[in-house]
Amino acid sequence: MTLLHWATISPLLLAILIPFLYKYLRSVHTGWFVLALPLVLFFYFIRFLPETSDGGVIEQTVNWVPSLDINFTVFIDGLSLLFALLITGIGSLVVLYSIYYLSKTKEQLHNFYVYLLMFMGAMLGVVLSDNLIVLYAFWELTSLASSLLISYWYHRKKSTYGAQKSMLITVFGGFAMLGGFSLLYVMTGTFSIREIIGNVDTTSSLFIPAMLLVLLGAFTKSAQFPFHIWLPDAMEAPTPVSAYLHSATMVKAGIYLVARLTPVFGGVPEWFWLLSGFGIVTLFWGSLSAVRQKDLKSILAFSTVSQLGLIMCLLGLGSASLYFGAGTDTTMYTTATLAAVFHLINHATFKGSLFMTAGIIDHETGTRDIRKLGGLMTIMPVTFTISLIGTASMAGLPPFNGFLSKEMFFTGVLNATELEIFNMKTFGLLFPVLAWVASIFTFVYCMILFFKTFTGEFKKENYDKHVHEAPFGMLISPIVLGSLVVVFGFFPNLLSYTLIEPAMNAILPTVLGPDEQFYVNIYHWHGFNTELFMTIGVILFGTFIYLMMKKWAKLEIYLRERDPLNKVYDGSLVLLASGSHTITASFMRGSIRQYLIYIFSFMVLFIGYMLFKLNAITFTGEGSAPITFHETTLALIMCIAAITVAFARTRLTAIISLGAVGYSLALFFVLFRAPDLALTQMVIETVSTVLFLLCFYHLPVFKEKFEKVPFRLTNLVVSIGVGALVTIFAISAHYSKSFESLASFFVDASYKEAGGKNMVNVILVDFRGFDTLFEILVLGIAAVGIYSMIKLRLQKEGS
Amino acid sequence: MRTNDVVLKTATQLVTFIIIIFSIYVFLQGHHNPGGGFIGGLMTAAAIILIGIAFDIKTVRRILPFDFKLLTATGLLIAVLTGIGAFIFDATFLTHTYDYFYLPLLGKTELATALLFDIGVYFVVIGVTLTIIFTIGEDS
Numbered sequence: 061m062t063l064l065h066w067a068t069i070s071p072l073l074l075a076i077l078i079p080f081l082y083k084y085l086r087s088v089h090t091g092w093f094v095l096a097l098p099l100v101l102f103f104y105f106i107r108f109l110p111e112t113s114d115g116g117v118i119e120q121t122v123n124w125v126p127s128l129d130i131n132f133t134v135f136i137d138g139l140s141l142l143f144a145l146l147i148t149g150i151g152s153l154v155v156l157y158s159i160y161y162l163s164k165t166k167e168q169l170h171n172f173y174v175y176l177l178m179f180m181g182a183m184l185g186v187v188l189s190d191n192l193i194v195l196y197a198f199w200e201l202t203s204l205a206s207s208l209l210i211s212y213w214y215h216r217k218k219s220t221y222g223a224q225k226s227m228l229i230t231v232f233g234g235f236a237m238l239g240g241f242s243l244l245y246v247m248t249g250t251f252s253i254r255e256i257i258g259n260v261d262t263t264s265s266l267f268i269p270a271m272l273l274v275l276l277g278a279f280t281k282s283a284q285f286p287f288h289i290w291l292p293d294a295m296e297a298p299t300p301v302s303a304y305l306h307s308a309t310m311v312k313a314g315i316y317l318v319a320r321l322t323p324v325f326g327g328v329p330e331w332f333w334l335l336s337g338f339g340i341v342t343l344f345w346g347s348l349s350a351v352r353q354k355d356l357k358s359i360l361a362f363s364t365v366s367q368l369g370l371i372m373c374l375l376g377l378g379s380a381s382l383y384f385g386a387g388t389d390t391t392m393y394t395t396a397t398l399a400a401v402f403h404l405i406n407h408a409t410f411k412g413s414l415f416m417t418a419g420i421i422d423h424e425t426g427t428r429d430i431r432k433l434g435g436l437m438t439i440m441p442v443t444f445t446i447s448l449i450g451t452a453s454m455a456g457l458p459p460f461n462g463f464l465s466k467e468m469f470f471t472g473v474l475n476a477t478e479l480e481i482f483n484m485k486t487f488g489l490l491f492p493v494l495a496w497v498a499s500i501f502t503f504v505y506c507m508i509l510f511f512k513t514f515t516g517e518f519k520k521e522n523y524d525k526h527v528h529e530a531p532f533g534m535l536i537s538p539i540v541l542g543s544l545v546v547v548f549g550f551f552p553n554l555l556s557y558t559l560i561e562p563a564m565n566a567i568l569p570t571v572l573g574p575d576e577q578f579y580v581n582i583y584h585w586h587g588f589n590t591e592l593f594m595t596i597g598v599i600l601f602g603t604f605i606y607l608m609m610k611k612w613a614k615l616e617i618y619l620r621e622r623d624p625l626n627k628v629y630d631g632s633l634v635l636l637a638s639g640s641h642t643i644t645a646s647f648m649r650g651s652i653r654q655y656l657i658y659i660f661s662f663m664v665l666f667i668g669y670m671l672f673k674l675n676a677i678t679f680t681g682e683g684s685a686p687i688t689f690h691e692t693t694l695a696l697i698m699c700i701a702a703i704t705v706a707f708a709r710t711r712l713t714a715i716i717s718l719g720a721v722g723y724s725l726a727l728f729f730v731l732f733r734a735p736d737l738a739l740t741q742m743v744i745e746t747v748s749t750v751l752f753l754l755c756f757y758h759l760p761v762f763k764e765k766f767e768k769v770p771f772r773l774t775n776l777v778v779s780i781g782v783g784a785l786v787t788i789f790a791i792s793a794h795y796s797k798s799f800e801s802l803a804s805f806f807v808d809a810s811y812k813e814a815g816g817k818n819m820v821n822v823i824l825v826d827f828r829g830f831d832t833l834f835e836i837l838v839l840g841i842a843a844v845g846i847y848s849m850i851k852l853r854l855q856k857e858g859s
Numbered sequence: 860m861r862t863n864d865v866v867l868k869t870a871t872q873l874v875t876f877i878i879i880i881f882s883i884y885v886f887l888q889g890h891h892n893p894g895g896g897f898i899g900g901l902m903t904a905a906a907i908i909l910i911g912i913a914f915d916i917k918t919v920r921r922i923l924p925f926d927f928k929l930l931t932a933t934g935l936l937i938a939v940l941t942g943i944g945a946f947i948f949d950a951t952f953l954t955h956t957y958d959y960f961y962l963p964l965l966g967k968t969e970l971a972t973a974l975l976f977d978i979g980v981y982f983v984v985i986g987v988t989l990t991i992i993f994t995i996g997e998d999s
Binding site: 735736740743744751758815816821824826829830832833837842844846851 | 890892894901905928932939953995
């Protein structure tokens with residue numbers, strides 16, 4: 061275990077200590093103990109920056125299950141470092157924010173911080189591990205921690221609903237992803253991502269299934285259409301959780317996975333179309349749905365969905381450059397990847413700050429409903445300023461960082477139309493059009509978010525409590541994030557050398573020649589080009605729609621907030637439950653008679669089919685003994701007795717006929733020269749008939765109806781089937797013996813070796829004494845069982 | 860209301876001994892002729908059940924004042940110990956042996972360890988049969 065490994069799992073280790081800290085140091089808010097760790101980790105990871113920006117990588121391995129090729133390999137390159145910094149950086153800010161957000165006295169803080177640290181450790185594990193199975197383990201841990209955090213207020217019904225939903229959807233995807241990883245292993249023989257890159261065979265028949273399964277995992281986690289429905293319901297979590305998990309980190313795990321596996325799958329049309337197609341649909345759908353929301357956090361949730369779609373789409377477009385490979389003029393194709401990485405960082409900053417301000421508004425006014433809020437500008441000036449920066453950046457206005465990434469996004473989609481591969485000639489124009497419309501809606505919900513909250517009239521009667529500005533501690537984190545938005549807006553190249561270029565190197569390793577590096581220079585002014593006019597168009601149309609809102613707000617589609625896809629989810633869940641209930645209830649009736657019919661029918665059909673299939677039914681008649689008169693007579697008597705049992709009118713007749721069957725069997729044993737068996741059969745038959753008579757005597761009076769056995773066709777068919785099958789089976793088995801019998805050994809050895817002339821007894825106590833030992837044990841158990849059943853019942857009645 | 864079944868009782872007193880002696884005979888000859896622990900045990904149990912039918916269960920309890928479950932346990936113990944006994948002679952579990960001895964009265968006799976095992980079976984069968992029958996019989 062190196063320091064790097066300890067750093068990766070340190071949040072999980074600290075989580076173990078949290079309950080003790082919470083219990084024994086009640087006077088201090090538990091969050092303060094937690095805060096130190098992500099801060100330390102953040103600065104620890106920053107130390108790797110010089111190395112990765114030179115194109116270097118750090119790799120440390122600890123063997124876990126080497127025989128299965130599962131090793132805990134921590135691997136740091138530009139991409140994983142970018143994510144690690146996001147996780148620890150925003151993690152520290154969120155912990156700081158939560159200290160002021162969650163009350164020390166009212167909340168169960170130990171739960172909260174244990175889950176949060178669990179999540180942080182899991183997330184670090186996801187982005188830092190090179191081994192797919194380890195990555196999967198951490199991946200599922202993030203799903204678990206996320207569900208626990210969503211249901212933090214577990215007494216609320218909506219929280220548990222949201223937690224269950226997110227769990228079901230993300231674990232479904234995670235499971236599919238595990239399947240994809242396994243297929244990758246089958247193709248390449250290794251779980252290490254580094255080794256898989258380049259080893260994978262794009263023409264393999266497993267390539268497309270593996271891609272689909274992995275993408276299912278990434279899409280469910282990153283809330284891509286149509287799996288995005290869990291994210292809005294996850295907003296029942298405390299706001300620090302929403303800010304951390306559902307805007308900055310966990311939902312980007314899918315993005316990370318896609319970016320990480322782009323060198324594996326990229327460069328083929330399926331990957332390109334799946335990513336960019338689903339991405340652009342998600343972008344469009346998310347921005348459209350966000351406009352309809354009335355709750356601050358719901359708007360932000362759908363906005364996150366749409367921004368994630370944007371990043372996903374850009375990653376898809378960027379993967380086209382892998383098709384061309386090294387040596388070509390790459391800037392045109394890689395712009396999309398650049399935009400994706402840049403927007404990833406930008407989104408984490410502005411969305412984090414927006415969630416935090418939404419939390420502040422909720423915390424200080426008691427409501428998040430935009431129909432109640434209004435006029436908070438003068439009351440909460442700091443929150444107002446941060447929100448202004450955040451929403452402006454999200455809407456893509458200069459001079460904030462959102463503007464830069466949106467411009468690059470437009471460049472990316474416009475470049476995509478010029479691609480001459482993957483049928484882009486036909487469908488390529490779809491990208492800029494959809495992107496542009498989605499941007500208009502983005503602009504609209506940003507305006508709603510901002511103006512409905514802060515402008516207008518302040519109505520005191522709408523709020524339950526006295527409205528005032530948040531305490532300073534709560535404002536620190538959003539201020540930091542807000543300033544980052546501004547700083548990255550003015551000095552975007554701060555990031556380009558340190559983070560973006562190494563990350564692009566990791567996503568598109570084969571595009572460049574051996575000694576080349578991406579040269580990224582982001583600047584504001586591009587001249588009067590198409591992108592600028594598109595942005596101007598977005599602002600004009602967005603403002604127009606916002607001003608006309610009163611008119612179209614009456615439309616029915618605006619009033620329905622819930623995503624229609626929820627109906628599919630809820631409906632299928634209900635259908636699953638009721639369907640499985642119906643199916644189970646249809647055959648699990650609780651009637652033993654029915655279960656016996658199932659068992660027997662299965663036996664007849666299965667064994668009968670196998671006999672038929674293997675052509676095993678034989679009746680050669682070879683070596684059969686002649687049938688004597690005695691045997692025939694005895695068999696007839698036995699048959700008559702057996703039939704009498706089945707058709708007997710009274711139970712007494714049945715018992716006595718059964719006895720007759722038993723005694724005839726004893727006679728058969730006599731005929732076939734088995735004296736021991738005959739003796740035992742005689743006595744046992746007598747004893748069991750006595751027992752039957754005892755039972756008969758004890759039958760309760762009121763149920764005594766001496767009726768004949770009711771006739772049922774099914775029973776007849778099944779019983780005839782079983783009889784026929786067993787007969788055919790026995791005859792066939794008799795005529796297809798493959799080996800000599802062992803009997804000659806016993807004939808020879810029983811006197812010489814064991815000194816006994818009664819071969820049966822010698823076998824029972826000597827050659828096969830072990831069986832006898834356990835048979836007498838069975839008898840003993842039966843006796844104790846009968847004894848205890850009767851005695852225990854008596855005791856119960858007595859008491 | 861009980862009838863005076865003096866014939867049955869008298870016959871039982873005679874027959875029981877014959878049955879028990881026969882059952883022991885069947886048990887002991889098991890190694891060479893039809894019989895053995897199982898059938899011998901069942902017959903002994905049958906004799907005792909006959910007493911139970913002719914007289915009553917209380918009488919049987921007075922004649923045999925011990926727990927039949929204990930008899931089952933003893934039988935199992937004997938059987939297992941016979942198997943374990945083979946370990947002393949460095950043999951595998953349940954290895955049997957036999958030899959000829961000159962015993963007083965009986966002369967040259969074959970004694971086999973398998974007989975010890977059969978005694979276990981004999982006891983278990985008696986114990987089990989009587990436990991079952993009398994437990995059900997005593998249940999009113």
